[in-house]
Amino acid sequence: MRLVTVAGPPSCGKTAVVSKACRALMDAGTPCAVAKFDCLQSRDDELYRDVGVPVSVVFSGGLCPDHFYASNLEEAFAWAGGTGAGCFVVETAGLCNRCSPHVRGALGLCVIDNLMGIDAPAKIGPMLRLADIVVVTKGDLVSQAEREVYRHRIRQMNSRVVIRHINGLTGQGCAELAAIMAQAPDIASVTDLKLRFPMPAAVCSYCLSEIRIGARYQKGNVKKARFGDHDAAS
Numbered sequence: 456m457r458l459v460t461v462a463g464p465p466s467c468g469k470t471a472v473v474s475k476a477c478r479a480l481m482d483a484g485t486p487c488a489v490a491k492f493d494c495l496q497s498r499d500d501e502l503y504r505d506v507g508v509p510v511s512v513v514f515s516g517g518l519c520p521d522h523f524y525a526s527n528l529e530e531a532f533a534w535a536g537g538t539g540a541g542c543f544v545v546e547t548a549g550l551c552n553r554c555s556p557h558v559r560g561a562l563g564l565c566v567i568d569n570l571m572g573i574d575a576p577a578k579i580g581p582m583l584r585l586a587d588i589v590v591v592t593k594g595d596l597v598s599q600a601e602r603e604v605y606r607h608r609i610r611q612m613n614s615r616v617v618i619r620h621i622n623g624l625t626g627q628g629c630a631e632l633a634a635i636m637a638q639a640p641d642i643a644s645v646t647d648l649k650l651r652f653p654m655p656a657a658v659c660s661y662c663l664s665e666i667r668i669g670a671r672y673q674k675g676n677v678k679k680a681r682f683g684d685h686d687a688a689s
Contacts (some may be wrong), residue, residue: 456535456553457485457639459540460556461584462521462549463566464575468592469546470499471623472566474634480542481631488540490531492524492547499546509538520547521554522654528558532645542636555581555652562639563651568593569605576608583653584613588635594620 463469470491476524477487488509491499495514509652511534515523517566524531524547535543557563567575570593576583583589589609594602617635621628642648662667 456532456540456642457636458558458561458642459542459544459564459636459639460561461544461564461566462556462586462588463555464549464571464579467566467568467571468621468623468640469549469566472590472592472621472629473544473546474502474506474508475623475626476628476633476636477503477508477544478540479630480637481507481647483633483637485541485637486539487542487544488535488538489544489546490535492520492527492545494520494548494625502612509535509540512553519551520549521556523651524556525650528645528648542639544636548686549582552580552582553681554654555585557582557585557651558645560640560642560647560648562636563587564590564636566590567593567609569597569602573604573608573653575603576605576612579612583609583616585651586613586616587634588617590632591618591620592623595622608662611620636688641661656666 461469464542473489477489489503491497491510491512491515493512494516497512500510500512509530513527524545531545545556545672558682563586565583567583567589569591590599593604596676602620609618619628619632621632
């Protein structure tokens with residue numbers, strides 16, 4: 456089964472793009488399945504069901520969606536195999552710029568949009584820097600010059616990446632994306648696969664629902680910020 460991981464900031468058009476690409480894949484004879492990892496709520500399953508794609512939406516609650524995904528990928532992969540899928544897409548909420556769901560040996564896809572700001576590619580982190588494909592949406596809302604500058608900024612962060620401009624509303628470009636997804640590596644098992652980028656090495660007390668300001672999960676193990684003119688000078 457081919458495995459594709461999809462990440463990107465909220466509201467950039469991940470589900471719109473992936474659902475249409477999956478529909479194109481299915482029309483070409485490749486059954487698809489999607490697992491969506493989110494935090495508290497989502498209606499993205501409706502978009503997938505509207506185009507006939509089997510979907511399972513799971514919520515991480517107080518945990519980071521990417522941590523939750525990494526801990527449950529084997530079960531999700533088994534579920535997708537049970538649907539008869541030839542291509543399994545994992546879409547995560549992409550709420551943390553420090554984490555990344557991309558797996559070695561699978562196809563990594565990052566979705567961003569042209570309205571996020573010109574410096575956005577430098578801020579998104581490993582979900583973009585370690586992706587194989589970057590899909591840029593909402594390009595119809597900016598000028599050609601802005602699109603070219605944005606492409607340049609993406610390449611500054613990831614020089615080897617394939618960049619595709621896709622309209623998530625009309626589906627323009629999704630057939631080409633589907634053709635790329637059809638070439639994703641065929642994976643028999645995810646049990647021994649490794650992430651391309653390590654998750655944070657520890658979980659702080661805030662990640663465990665702490666609400667007190669200044670809380671510490673282990674004495675001496677929290678990075679202290681320095682404030683004042685010396686920061687500006689450095």
